[in-house]
Amino acid sequence: MNASDLTIRPGKRTDDEGKKFAYYMNQASDGGFKKMFGKRFEEIVSKVYLEPNHDLSYETALFAEVAGRIVGMVSGYTAEQYQHFSKDALSRASGRSRFRISFILALIAPMMRFLHTYDEGDYYVEFLAVDGAFGGQGIGSSLLQAIEDRARASGATQLSIDVAARNTRAQRLYKRIGFTVIRRWPCTRWLRANILRMTKPL
Numbered sequence: 001m002n003a004s005d006l007t008i009r010p011g012k013r014t015d016d017e018g019k020k021f022a023y024y025m026n027q028a029s030d031g032g033f034k035k036m037f038g039k040r041f042e043e044i045v046s047k048v049y050l051e052p053n054h055d056l057s058y059e060t061a062l063f064a065e066v067a068g069r070i071v072g073m074v075s076g077y078t079a080e081q082y083q084h085f086s087k088d089a090l091s092r093a094s095g096r097s098r099f100r101i102s103f104i105l106a107l108i109a110p111m112m113r114f115l116h117t118y119d120e121g122d123y124y125v126e127f128l129a130v131d132g133a134f135g136g137q138g139i140g141s142s143l144l145q146a147i148e149d150r151a152r153a154s155g156a157t158q159l160s161i162d163v164a165a166r167n168t169r170a171q172r173l174y175k176r177i178g179f180t181v182i183r184r185w186p187c188t189r190w191l192r193a194n195i196l197r198m199t200k201p202l
């Protein structure tokens with residue numbers, strides 16, 4: 001792939017792109033979201049993607065394209081935007097799966113609190129994933145650069161991201177471009193950390 005073949009562009013408000021968003025969101029969580037949401041995962045996420053003003057909205061997404069084909073995605077928002085986001089968009093889009101999803105979210109509430117706690121001036125990168133066949137060619141770095149540009153334009157003072165402690169590939173990339181670990185979850189002495197919060201000053 002030549003660098004000139006790569007385009008990074010904002011998410012479009014279409015059904016197809018909603019499905020892509022769901023796909024990369026699931027990749028970013030190593031398949032965790034599909035397990036959590038069940039069989040209707042793609043349908044629910046692609047529906048909620050079409051709505052503005054929440055963290056799974058088309059407004060948060062940037063897609064990477066090579067020769068017109070989507071090959072990766074990053075999404076993010078400021079701490080300030082998060083405060084004003086609708087918190088029930090997902091529940092409304094879940095329809096008959098609403099109770100299952102609310103129940104699971106209640107079970108993982110302590111982890112969700114960690115993930116959704118932001119520092120002042122944060123621009124939070126929520127999901128990042130690149131197709132395996134296109135890995136190691138700089139697309140992840142380009143997506144991060146594009147979201148960093150968005151973050152600077154929004155007036156944010158740091159980028160932040162959560163990464164699974166076992167995801168050493170992603171951590172290596174984040175460290176290389178200037179992120180450091182600032183918090184861990186769980187943060188007790190007795191349990192090994194599962195999630196690392198990494199930040200990069202802007």
Ligand SMILES: CC(C)(COP(=O)(O)OP(=O)(O)OC[C@H]1O[C@@H](n2cnc3c(N)ncnc32)[C@H](O)[C@@H]1OP(=O)(O)O)[C@@H](O)C(=O)NCCC(=O)NCCS
Nearest residue numbers: 027028128129130135136137138139140141163170172173
């Ligand atoms: C993590 C992930 C997004 C990285 O995407 P990527 O496109 O492979 O990232 P890059 O190509 O920019 O960087 C990866 C490596 O390739 C190297 N690289 C960058 N440009 C390159 C190029 N043009 N040619 C060859 N190698 C290159 C980088 O130096 C980097 O090396 P490092 O691992 O030693 O830091 C991708 O592996 C992925 O989707 N993983 C699964 C989902 C995931 O873990 N998401 C993150 C959740 S927090």
